[in-house]
């Protein structure tokens with residue numbers, strides 16, 4: 193078995209050779225039927241009944257897909273997400289089974305059985321309802337990784353409210369924008385949180401955000417810092433409120449399959465984040481089915497997904513997917529390398545985690561620190577590993593496979609997006625061979641193409657744009673709203689560059705256009721630019737991504753100061769502060785370069801392609817279109833000076 197040791201000569205396979213899933217894994221895998229892709233293709237869209245069958249419906253749906261006016265999945269059906277993630281497991285005799293395990297920053301642990309979760313969710317649902325929350329209302333959360341976060345999400349779902357989870361690393365301005373945009377009149381937040389041993393004040397940011405929105409906001413606050421601070425009249429303490437309602441139960445409100453379960457914001461191509469709404473039926477079916485088929489989860493399993501619940505990965509694979517299947521989900525507060533670099537592996541060992549899912553950037557950090565950290569722990573409970581959020585290069589894949597998986601766990605490289613709700617491209621771990629560096633074929637029922645700028649499929653191996661050519665249940669509401677004249681022409685452009693090989697495996701090459709993947713999450717360069725140009729003393733700005741030596745994306749901001757901008761050091765600081773205030777600390781550019789000009793065409797368009805090449809230390813090509821080609825050499829020497 194896997195001892196979690198760094199294996200020496202045991203190389204899995206030569207470069208490029210497909211790696212078959214180990215027989216030991218296949219023997220117990222949820223899906224081993226190699227004809228699943230064909231069976232989905234033959235009976236389409238009825239095949240998606242298979243996903244809906246993972247759920248308990250309050251009333252059955254009439255049709256799998258009604259395409260008469262947009263795409264309406266499981267039309268006519270009603271269900272409740274909280275019932276599906278909590279009650280039915282209690283009813284099935286698994287009330288003392290762990291639903292959620294949590295590790296806090298001081299080594300505190302909490303375990304919620306399904307029965308505990310049932311009581312907490314019911315109490316909060318009763319409290320929220322008493323405070324006036326009705327079906328369809330938007331409840332915003334602004335919390336770090338505390339058990340209260342999934343509890344709040346499920347309590348909202350129980351009464352038919354729509355949650356809007358805002359990542360705790362976002363700034364007050366970013367929270368205000370989301371509160372205002374959703375007209376949300378309810379906020380569940382906490383006083384602060386610890387990260388790397390430092391306490392961060394969250395309440396002050398919540399206060400500022402609420403001052404900035406037109407509506408009045410009813411606020412619940414979780415006491416995390418335990419520092420005797422008085423919260424003032426605007427806040428009601430979460431714990432005391434829950435104590436009042438504990439023991440009460442609230443009937444789960446049946447929701448139409450197409451009713452929104454939540455809204456989440458992601459970076460689009462403009463300077464403003466865009467709202468993405470996910471449905472109750474289609475979304476939940478998609479995440480339950482993919483948790484079963486791709487993450488191989490079931491009721492006996494413990495799952496650790498290292499993503500924050502504030503991102504879509506956390507919604508789908510920390511909360512809804514594992515809980516819909518009755519598995520145990522593990523949450524931890526803080527970072528994977530604090531207080532020690534083996535922190536994450538300690539969590540795996542202590543909780544006997546079966547399935548581990550993380551972004552490649554996390555794996556690359558561990559790879560840099562060395563194999564001794566995973567080797568110090570017994571990781572033999574692991575059965576399957578996953579990655580998500582950005583391409584995983586072959587070196588990192590092999591390191592992960594050997595040093596975390598002991599050479600015996602399959603790896604699923606799962607491609608999806610905020611808009612897709614759940615995984616769409618991946619190998620099925622009990623069926624398909626793995627090809628390190630390629631995510632895999634589209635899942636059963638999913639159809640994808642790699643196309644040229646005219647929309648025609650490219651030859652195998654050639655790069656193009658990844659498009660999805662058939663709808664799927666977990667698609668965001670907004671994607672399927674209008675299908676135009678002919679629904680068979682429907683296409684969803686993912687914004688990713690990719691190749692597809694002769695075997696149908698999709699290899700992702702990165703984002704096209706002006707959104708980036710930074711540390712496994714999407715960030716729009718236009719959003720960052722909008723924050724920078726608002727700074728006093730800034731004339732112009734362009735933000736691009738570059739790859740560092742570890743293949744992580746780093747953010748470069750090229751800033752043109754106004755004539756009287758004053759001290760350069762101060763201006764750089766104002767730029768950094770402005771981004772932290774507008775978006776959050778995680779979006780602050782790694783490098784801020786002051787330059788007298790930006791490379792521009794004769795019509796004044798900034799050529800970011802050149803800025804990317806310069807940031808990457810690549811030769812700058814095709815400067816013919818530039819009206820100011822001399823700026824290229826100047827920028828190259830500025831970049832040389834900082835790196």
Ligand code: WT7
Pocket residue numbers: 458504505579580581582583584605606607608609610611631686687688700702703709712713714
């Ligand atoms: C973008 C979506 C999906 C949840 C996390 C991010 C990139 C995602 C992979 C993968 C290569 C990937 C894509 C995609 N991406 N998974 N396995 N291989 N790239 O969600 O913030 O909506 O970002 O992440 O570029 O479009 P998101």
